[in-house]
Amino acid sequence: MPEQIGKIVVTKDEISLAVRNIAECIINDNPDKNSFVFVTVLEGAKYFADDLIKEISELKDVRIRNECIKLSSYDKTESTGKIKIEKDIKLDLFSKDVLIVEDIVDTGFTLSFLKDYLLKVKKARTVKICSLLDKPSTRRIDVDIDYKGFDVPDKFVIGYGLDYEQKFRELPYVAELIEEE
Numbered sequence: 001m002p003e004q005i006g007k008i009v010v011t012k013d014e015i016s017l018a019v020r021n022i023a024e025c026i027i028n029d030n031p032d033k034n035s036f037v038f039v040t041v042l043e044g045a046k047y048f049a050d051d052l053i054k055e056i057s058e059l060k061d062v063r064i065r066n067e068c069i070k071l072s073s074y075d076k077t078e079s080t081g082k083i084k085i086e087k088d089i090k091l092d093l094f095s096k097d098v099l100i101v102e103d104i105v106d107t108g109f110t111l112s113f114l115k116d117y118l119l120k121v122k123k124a125r126t127v128k129i130c131s132l133l134d135k136p137s138t139r140r141i142d143v144d145i146d147y148k149g150f151d152v153p154d155k156f157v158i159g160y161g162l163d164y165e166q167k168f169r170e171l172p173y174v175a176e177l178i179e180e181e
């Protein structure tokens with residue numbers, strides 16, 4: 001039996017509401033800012049980042065520079081803990097305030113690496129984290145999430161950008177994966 005879509009853990013409507021709420025929080029926390037620098041973690045978070053950016057710009061006339069970084073750490077459904085930069089950021093982040101946009105925080109290795117990299121190597125002034133999903137029960141390294149949509153159980157989830165071997169990203173909701181026996 002090929003892998004299948006299991007129980008829906010976050011619906012399309014719940015995602016839309018959360019994206020709206022996060023957009024409002026980001027604007028309210030930065031009343032004087034009229035430009036933002038986002039660093040979106042490819043591939044998974046680009047679906048979330050695109051919607052978040054549209055919501056923010058619907059709420060306020062701000063400029064958003066969205067830089068993408070491609071990282072890899074996973075081998076099928078297991079985190080290896082070793083993070084590799086597959087595609088780096090071009091923009092100079094020196095002394096900039098940066099918001100990382102991520103799809104899900106699991107072990108925390110990816111975001112802990114990325115936050116460190118943006119602060120120490122790219123010399124950003126501040127780095128905040130925004131993640132649509134969080135799996136707190138599987139955390140191996142501490143990560144402060146400044147903006148978060150939902151906690152999800154310790155199950156491999158797919159949809160709204162999240163993939164299993166490049167499949168299921170297109171689903172408008174987040175669901176559990178039923179793995180092949």
Ligand code: IMP
Nearest residue numbers: 044079105106107108109110156157162
């Ligand atoms: P971490 O380094 O373990 O926190 O993993 C973060 C990355 O692993 C995320 O950016 C996702 O791309 C991927 N990931 C973690 N959990 C899942 C999941 O349940 N479904 C799909 N991808 C996941």
Ligand code: MG
Nearest residue numbers: 041044045103
């Ligand atoms: Mg990701």
